[in-house]
Amino acid sequence: MMVGEALLALAERAACVDLAVVGTAKNAGKTVTAKAIMQAAQLRGDVIGVTSIGRDGEAVDSSDNGRKPRLYLQRGALVATALGVFSPSPALEFLDITDRVTAAGTLAIARLRTDGFVELVGPPTAAGIRDALRRLHRCGATRTILDGALDRVAALAGGSEAVVVAVGASGVSTLGEALDDIAALVAKLSLPPPDPDRVAVRLDGALTAARAMEIARDHRDAVVVVRDPTQVALSGKALLGLFDRLDVRVERPLRVIAVSIASIGRDRTFAPREFLHGVARRTQLPTFDVYAGAAA
Amino acid sequence: MKLTGFLDDASAQAIDVAWFRNALLPASEYGRRAFEAMQPFGPGQQQAAATSARRIADLATQLDDERIDALRECLAQTPEISDSIARISVGRVPLDSDLLLLLRACDAMSRVDILVAPFCAPCGSDATRALSALIERGRSGRYGFYLDATFDDRLREARIAYEAAASAFELARSRIASGVAQHLGRERIESDEFIVMRDTLTNGLPQSVHIIREAPTYFLCELELDEAAIVLLAARDAALATVAQEETAVRDRIGAQIRAYLDGLDAALTRLGEIDLLVAQVRFTRRFGCVAPDFCAEANVAFVGGRYLPLHDELRAQGRHYVKIDVDLDTLAVLTGPNMGGKSVCLRTCASIAFLAAFGLPVPADSARIGLFTSIAWLGIGAESAHGGLFSAFAGEVLRLRDLLSTMSENGLIFIDEFARTTNPAEGVALLVAIIASLRRRGCIGFVATHLAGIAAAADTAHFAVRGLRDVPKHAASQDLAAVLSALGDAMDYRISRVARADASHADAIALAGLLGIDARIINEAYAAFNAAHDEKA
Numbered sequence: 001m002m003v004g005e006a007l008l009a010l011a012e013r014a015a016c017v018d019l020a021v022v023g024t025a026k027n028a029g030k031t032v033t034a035k036a037i038m039q040a041a042q043l044r045g046d047v048i049g050v051t052s053i054g055r056d057g058e059a060v061d062s063s064d065n066g067r068k069p070r071l072y073l074q075r076g077a078l079v080a081t082a083l084g085v086f087s088p089s090p091a092l093e094f095l096d097i098t099d100r101v102t103a104a105g106t107l108a109i110a111r112l113r114t115d116g117f118v119e120l121v122g123p124p125t126a127a128g129i130r131d132a133l134r135r136l137h138r139c140g141a142t143r144t145i146l147d148g149a150l151d152r153v154a155a156l157a158g159g160s161e162a163v164v165v166a167v168g169a170s171g172v173s174t175l176g177e178a179l180d181d182i183a184a185l186v187a188k189l190s191l192p193p194p195d196p197d198r199v200a201v202r203l204d205g206a207l208t209a210a211r212a213m214e215i216a217r218d219h220r221d222a223v224v225v226v227r228d229p230t231q232v233a234l235s236g237k238a239l240l241g242l243f244d245r246l247d248v249r250v251e252r253p254l255r256v257i258a259v260s261i262a263s264i265g266r267d268r269t270f271a272p273r274e275f276l277h278g279v280a281r282r283t284q285l286p287t288f289d290v291y292a293g294a295a296a
Numbered sequence: 297m298k299l300t301g302f303l304d305d306a307s308a309q310a311i312d313v314a315w316f317r318n319a320l321l322p323a324s325e326y327g328r329r330a331f332e333a334m335q336p337f338g339p340g341q342q343q344a345a346a347t348s349a350r351r352i353a354d355l356a357t358q359l360d361d362e363r364i365d366a367l368r369e370c371l372a373q374t375p376e377i378s379d380s381i382a383r384i385s386v387g388r389v390p391l392d393s394d395l396l397l398l399l400r401a402c403d404a405m406s407r408v409d410i411l412v413a414p415f416c417a418p419c420g421s422d423a424t425r426a427l428s429a430l431i432e433r434g435r436s437g438r439y440g441f442y443l444d445a446t447f448d449d450r451l452r453e454a455r456i457a458y459e460a461a462a463s464a465f466e467l468a469r470s471r472i473a474s475g476v477a478q479h480l481g482r483e484r485i486e487s488d489e490f491i492v493m494r495d496t497l498t499n500g501l502p503q504s505v506h507i508i509r510e511a512p513t514y515f516l517c518e519l520e521l522d523e524a525a526i527v528l529l530a531a532r533d534a535a536l537a538t539v540a541q542e543e544t545a546v547r548d549r550i551g552a553q554i555r556a557y558l559d560g561l562d563a564a565l566t567r568l569g570e571i572d573l574l575v576a577q578v579r580f581t582r583r584f585g586c587v588a589p590d591f592c593a594e595a596n597v598a599f600v601g602g603r604y605l606p607l608h609d610e611l612r613a614q615g616r617h618y619v620k621i622d623v624d625l626d627t628l629a630v631l632t633g634p635n636m637g638g639k640s641v642c643l644r645t646c647a648s649i650a651f652l653a654a655f656g657l658p659v660p661a662d663s664a665r666i667g668l669f670t671s672i673a674w675l676g677i678g679a680e681s682a683h684g685g686l687f688s689a690f691a692g693e694v695l696r697l698r699d700l701l702s703t704m705s706e707n708g709l710i711f712i713d714e715f716a717r718t719t720n721p722a723e724g725v726a727l728l729v730a731i732i733a734s735l736r737r738r739g740c741i742g743f744v745a746t747h748l749a750g751i752a753a754a755a756d757t758a759h760f761a762v763r764g765l766r767d768v769p770k771h772a773a774s775q776d777l778a779a780v781l782s783a784l785g786d787a788m789d790y791r792i793s794r795v796a797r798a799d800a801s802h803a804d805a806i807a808l809a810g811l812l813g814i815d816a817r818i819i820n821e822a823y824a825a826f827n828a829a830h831d832e833k834a
Contacts, residue, residue, distance in 0.1 A: 001482075001483075002483050002484060002486065003486055004486060032486075032487045032488075032489075035486075035487065036486040036487065039486065083391070083393050086391075086393070088391065088392070088540070088543065088544070088547075089536070089539055089540030089543045089544070090455075090458070090536065090539055090540070090543070091392055091442065091443040091543050092392065092442075093436050093440050093441070093442035094392050094393050094395075094396040094440060094441045094442070095436075095437070095439065095440040096439070096440075097375065097393055097396060097397060108393055111440075113442060114455075114458070114459070114462065115462065115466075263491070264491070264509065264516055269509075269511065271511075271513055271514075272491050272493065272513070272514055273493065273513070289491070290486050290487050291487055291489060291490050291491040291516070292490070292491035292492075292493065292514075293480075293482045293485075293486065293490070
C-alpha cells in the first residue's frame with residue numbers, strides 16, 4: 001500500500017488537482033502524510049508546489065523542542081515560504097518575491113535545483129494562502145500541496161483542494177475518546193453546503209452550544225448555515241449530539257477525501273491496526289497509516 | 297506632501313486633502329517617498345511653481361492614457377530594495393533574493409526608461425546598466441534568479457562533485473530502503489520512521505532497520521545505514537559544504553562588485569521616484585482636466601470654471617451634473633447665499649485650487665490665476681476642534697479660532713464657513729466683523745461664508761453671493777431625496793457674483809424646507825410671516 005499514491009488517486013476521483021493536509025494536533029503525522037503525497041506526486045512527474053499555513057517543516061518543533069520530520073524535497077519542486085527560513089546553500093532558484101509577510105519574513109517562491117530540506121513558513125491568512133497557491137501555479141506548479149494546522153483551516157474553506165485530515169494519538173486518554181473526537185472533527189470538516197430549496201437560519205458568527213440549543217428550541221427541523229466549518233464551536237461528543245438534533249451546513253465547505261493516522265504520539269500510543277480501523281469505521285472515510293503502509 | 301505649518305489637520309480634513317492625496321498617489325514605493333517629500337511653494341516662489349505646473353500640464357498633453365497605464369504598471373512592479381541595498385552596503389554577503397530584487401529593479405528601470413524616453417530624462421545610468429549586466433548571468437526564465445554555475449568555474453565543479461556524491465549516497469540508501477521494503481513485502485518505505493506489525497513478520501525484521509520502539513504488537517523502526525552508505529553520506533555532506541563555500545564566495549564577489557554601483561543605483565531609484573511622482577501628477581491632470589495656473593505675486597485666487605474635485609467625482613459617479621464656478625478673490629470677502637446654494641463648495645473649490653497650486657500642480661479649472669500663500673486655514677463647519685466634546689459647538693469654534701490666530705502667519709489664505717452660526721446673531725456679526733478686520737491687518741485673504749446679515753458692510757469688505765434659486769422648484773414635496781436633489785439642482789443658480797449688498801427679498805430657506813417635505817401649511821405660514829416682516833422693514 002503506497003499511501004501517497006492512494007491519496008492522489010482519491011483526489012483525482014474527487015476532481016481535485018491540489019491537496020491539503022490538515023492536522024488536529026502536534027504529532028498527528030501531518031507532515032509525514034504530506035511528504036508521502038509529495039513523493040508520490042513527484043514520482044508521477046508532477047511539478048509540485050508546496051506551502052504551509054503558518055510554520056511547518058522544521059527539524060525540531062519550535063514550540064516544544066520535540067523532534068519533527070523534516071521536509072526533504074526533490075529537485076524541481078516549488079516552495080512558497082518565508083525568506084527568513086531559506087537556507088543559503090544549496091542555492092535555490094528564486095522565482096517571485098511577494099509583498100506578503102509571514103512570521104519569518106516576506107513570502108518568496110523558489111524552485112529547488114537540487115534535492116534538499118526545506119522549512120515551510122507560509123502565509124497565516126486565507127487571502128495569503130490563496131495568493132501563495134495561485135503564485136505557485138503561475139510559476140509552473142502542476143499540483144500544490146499544502147501543509148496546514150487545523151486551527152487555520154478556515155483558509156481552505158470554499159477552496160478546490162482535496163483535504164486529508166491527519167489525526168494522532170496525542171492529547172486524549174483513551175482510544176474511545178480519541179475516536180469520538182476524530183469522528184466529530186471529521187463530521188464538522190465535512191459539513192455540506194446548504195440546499196437552496198430549504199429554508200435556513202444563517203448565522204453571522206460562531207455556532208456555540210448555547211446558540212445551538214436556542215435554535216433547536218425555536219426552529220424545529222431547522223437547517224443552520226454558518227460561514228465555514230471553523231464557525232462550529234463545539235467538539236467531541238457534544239458536537240456529535242448537536243449533529244443528531246440540527247442539520248448544520250456551511251457556505252464555504254471543505255472537500256475532505258480521507259483521514260491519515262499517527263498511532264504513536266509523544267504522550268500516548270494506540271495499537272496501530274485498531275486505531276486505523278476504528279477511525280475508518282467512525283469517519284466512514286478512506287483511512288491510511290503512512291507509518292505502517294496500511295489502509296482501511 | 298509636507299503640510300506642517302501650511303495646512304493643519306482640521307483644515308486638511310475640511311477640504312478633503314485625503315482625497316487629493318489618494319488621487320495623486322504614485323505607484324511605487326520610490327514615488328511615494330518623493331510624494332511625501334513634496335513641499336509647498338511659498339510667496340516669492342511663483343517662478344518655480346509655474347515651471348512645475350507647466351511641465352506637468354505639457355506632459356499631460358503629450359502622454360496618452362495607454363502609456364501612463366503602462367508606466368504605472370511597470371512602476372508598481374518595481375520592488376522595494378532598500379533592505380537589500382542596506383545589507384550589501386554594510387559588507388554583508390547578498391542573498392539570492394537580494395540579487396533577484398536588484399535584477400527586477402534594473403528591469404523595471406529599463407522598461408520605465410523606454411516608456412518615458414521621448415518625454416523626460418531616464419532613470420537608468422551607466423551604474424544601473426553595469427549592475428544589470430553583472431546580475432543578468434543569474435537570470436532564469438523571464439523573472440527568476442539562480443546563482444548559476446556560469447558565475448564561477450569552481451562553483452560549477454563543486455556542484456558537479458556534489459551531484460555525483462548525492463547520487464552515490466541516494467543509490468546506496470535506496471538499495472537499503474528497497475531491501476527493507478522487499479523484506480517487509482512493501483513497495484516502498486514512505487516515511488523516515490515506519491511501523492512494522494509483528495504479526496506480518498515471517499522472517500523477522502530485516503537487518504538494515506533500527507528499532508526506535510518495541511510494543512507488543514509492533515515495532516517502530518527507521519532505516520539503518522550500513523558502513524558504505526555512511527561513508528557516502530559523509531562524502532555527500534562534505535561535497536555540499538564545498539558547494540556552500542563556493543556559493544558564498546561567488547555571492548561575496550558579486551556583493552563587492554555591486555557596492556561599487558550603489559551610489560549610482562541610489563540616484564537611479566531616486567530618479568525613478570521622481571518619474572513616478574511626475575506620472576501620477578500627469579495622470580491626475582489628464583483625469584480631471586486640470587490646467588497650469590498663472591502664478592501672480594499678489595494675494596489672489598481667481599479662476600474660471602473651477603471645480604471641487606471630490607464632489608465633482610461623486611456627482612459624476614452618480615451621473616449628475618456639476619456646475620463649475622468662477623471666482624476672483626483678492627481680499628477677505630463675505631460670501632452669502634441660500635442653503636444648499638454651494639457656499640461651502642465655493643470655499644472648498646478656492647481652498648483646494650490654492651492648495652494644488654501651492655504644490656506646483658495644475659488645477660481643476662478652465663483657467664486660473666493664483667498667488668502663493670504662507671498657509672491655508674479653515675474655520676467653521678467641516679473643521680473639527682481639537683478640544684474634544686466637552687465644549688459647546690460655539691466654544692469649540694472659538695477655541696479653534698484662538699489656535700488659528702496664534703499660529704497663522706501673515707499673507708495666509710483663510711476660509712471661514714458659518715462661524716458663530718450657533719450664537720446670538722448680533723454678537724455673531726460683531727465677532728465676525730472684528731475677526732475680518734484682524735485677519736486683514738495680517739494680509740490674509742479668503743472667504744467668510746455666512747447667513748448673518750450686514751457683515752460685509754460693517755467690515756467694509758467685498759461681498760459675494762451665490763445667485764440662489766431661480767424660482768421655487770416645481771417638484772412636489774417628496775420622500776425621494778434623489779428627486780429632490782435633482783429638482784433643487786435644476787432650480788439653483790450656483791454662480792457667484794460680486795454684489796453691493798445682500799438681497800433679502802428671497803425666501804430660499806422656506807422654499808427649500810417645502811421642497812424637503814415640510815407640511816404645506818407650515819410653509820405657507822412661514823411665507824406669510826416672512827413677507828410681513830419684509831414689508832414692515834421696507
